[in-house]
C-alpha cells in the first residue's frame with residue numbers, strides 16, 4: 001500500500017516527527033510513502049502555514065535520514081506540496097530546480113486572496129455566488145495543470161471541504177478539467193482528508209472520479225496526514241473503491257518519473 005501525501009511539523013500546523021510518520025506507515029502495512037510538506041512560497045503568500053525558505057534544507061535532511069534508516073523496509077519518496085497561485089509561478093519554478101524531488105503536488109488553496117479552506121474564512125461562502133466559486137476553483141485547477149510545474153494536482157475539489165455545494169452538477173466543468181489533466185499528462189491526488197472533514201467525502205468525489213478514470217488520468221493516493229495517526233487513513237478502502245470505479249493502476253514517482261502500479265497487487269500486499 002501507498003500514501004503519497006503527508007506533512008511534517010515544519011509547516012507549523014502538523015505534529016509528530018518524521019520518525020513517527022514512518023513508524024505508523026509500517027504499522028499500517030504501507031510499503032511506500034511520500035512526504036509532501038507545504039513548500040516555501042514568496043514571503044507575502046500564506047507564510048504562517050508553511051516552512052520558511054531557510055527551513056527547506058532541514059526538511060530534505062529529515063526525509064533523507066528517514067530514507068537511510070528505513071532502507072529495505074519502507075520506500076520513502078521526497079516530495080513537496082507547492083501552491084498554485086497566479087503570480088508565484090516563477091518563484092515555484094526556481095524552488096523546484098533547487099533539489100531533485102521525487103514528485104511535486106500542486107495545490108489550490110486560494111481564490112484570489114481568499115483562503116477558502118481556512119475555517120476562519122468559511123463565512124465568505126455565504127456572501128459569494130457558489131456556482132461562480134466552483135467555476136473559479138476549477139479554472140485554477142486547469143491553470144495549475146497547464147503551468148507545467150507539477151506532477152500531481154493536490155486534493156481536487158477541496159472547495160467542497162465545509163459542505164458547500166454548487167446548485168447543479170458541474171458536469172461540463174468536470175469534463176473540461178478532466179480533458180485538461182489528460183492532455184497535460186498530470187496525475188491527481190485522490191485524497192482521503194475530506195473523509196475527516198464536514199463534507200465527509202474524498203477529494204475528488206465519485207462524479208469527478210468517473211470522468212477522470214474514464215479519461216485514464218493518473219491517480220495517486222494520499223491521506224494528507226498532519227498527525228502520525230493519520231498516515232494510511234482509509235487508503236486500503238480507497239484503493240478498493242477506485243478499482244470498483246474501473247481504475248486499474250496507481251501512479252508513483254521517482255525523480256519525477258512516473259510508474260504505474262497495479263491496484264490488485266497493492267491490495268494483495270496490504
Ligand code: ZN
Pocket residue numbers: 007011013038226
Ligand atoms: Zn496542511
Ligand code: FE
Pocket residue numbers: 081107109154155
Ligand atoms: Fe493542501
Ligand code: FE
Pocket residue numbers: 005006007036081224
Ligand atoms: Fe497536504
Ligand code: ZN
Pocket residue numbers: 081107154155224
Ligand atoms: Zn494538502
